[in-house]
Amino acid sequence: MQEKIYQVAVGLIPGVGAATTKTLISYCGCAEQIFKTPKGKLKNIPGIGAVTVDNIYSASVLHEAESIVERAQKLDTQLLFYTDPDYPNRLKQIPDAPTLLYYKGSSALNPPKSIAIVGTRKATEYGRSVVRKLLEEIASYKPLVVSGLAYGIDIQAHRDALELGLETIGVMANGTNIIYPSVHKNTALKMLEQGGLLSEYTFDSIAEPMRFPARNRIIAGMTDATIVIEATQSGGALITAEIADSYDREVLAVPGRITDMASEGCNNLIKQNKAHALTSAADLIELLNWDITPSQQAHKHIILADLEEDELMIYAVLTDNEGIHIDELSWKSQLSMQKISSVLLEMEFKGIVKALPGKKFSLR
The missing domain is CATH 3.40.50.450 (Rossmann fold)
Known part of the structure; x- marks a missing residue:
């Protein structure tokens, strides 16, 4: 629950939008660490100025976030941060996706279709x-x-x-x-x-x-x-x-x-x-290729079941982006260049992805 309060609080910081939130998370590791990182280190993060740092250290956003989390529990509402596994993966791939969603319901947001x-x-x-x-x-x-x-x-x-x-x-x-x-x-x-x-x-x-x-x-x-x-x-x-x-x-x-x-x-x-x-x-x-044969569908499920979390992220991006450059793939999957290079190599060995000219990749 504590991390959820920090996740909600990030979105309440004046001047901090989705892009800035993702930058802060990439440097700090998680929402809680954004609020616990020394001011000097925060100011060294690209695009983070002194005003934003002062706003991060404002206690009011944490108090407001705590109230929102408590109310969400009373209203049976899920608070889905963009790093949450229940957050819609398709939505996560777009550049202007919201970092926090309020969801009330019974359906999974990552269905096959x-x-x-x-x-x-x-x-x-x-x-x-x-x-x-x-x-x-x-x-x-x-x-x-x-x-x-x-x-x-x-x-x-x-x-x-x-x-x-x-x-x-x-x-x-x-x-x-x-x-x-x-x-x-x-x-x-x-x-x-x-x-x-x-x-x-x-x-x-x-x-x-x-x-x-x-x-x-x-x-x-x-x-x-x-x-x-x-x-x-x-x-x-x-x-x-x-x-x-x-x-x-x-x-x-x-x-x-x-x-x-x-x-x-x-x-x-x-x-x-x-x-x-x-x-x-x-x-x-x-x-949408919904008429794929049962044997083909079963084979696809077997492949997906064998993939690690990072591999699934890359697989999801490549499903919607044929021949994508590694830079864009890194950005859309939220994986560092160092990490994505090693994961792509492993997926090539497994016969799941193939390298194309110009540092581009696609599914086999």
Whole structure:
């Protein structure tokens, strides 16, 4: 519990964001040591100035963090620091991932398959029917369904997932102790038993406009693919799709008639080559290789079971990044260059990775 207090406290330090937190952790080793490292040594860390050091030594952040941890226990909410094994590994790979998540629910956040379904808040009957049909056709693959608990396509995805026995996560732009919009409270409560609610914002935080785009990066970052069912020319669904595309994650969009305003955003994503056209569940299944044979899947599980923790981190990054440079691989896996070189060599001996020209690597 003590280390958890320090982990929460890091995020409360004025002027210390995700990048600075990761720098401090890399030099100090853990959150607690950030607060126990002498000021002189902290000032020698690149990017850490005197003001930040003074803020680190402020006792108020530790007191506030202790209150948050105590409240989390009362509200049955997990506090997931980015070094926690339960933190979403897919999300950990993006450069602007939050260092701390508030999670209330029953589902694991590192499932074998995970998709985001987003769309307009003013969903048409066609859009709602597409959500239902898609989820019915992929239900046997048991993907985790992630969305934003908003009106329209989002809530449709959550409700259909629940009815079909799929686990579903709602990523929110407010504290997990607040259901927004409140009319979705009954659905949100069901999700706690068959999924969960996730946020980077502390308790009692309200859903301010600027927080929704930030929320969308979590939706895009913690899933293998973002599926846009319906979207107008602007809005949160397109922001999520753009973010997913920038993360090199798969984006799919359901095409619609050129006269339908609710399909303008989807049609444009496809036209700009930022999304694959989704005309049936088969498109998604083929794109994400869900149709891998049982023998191939069993072989993959055997390989993963034999990997050490550092090897699993590298494997996860290489799964989403073909032919990645060793520098970027080091950054995304949070392993030092010295460490990653030795681990990659061992993985080469095991026949799991292969070296490419230009200090790049990929899975075999």
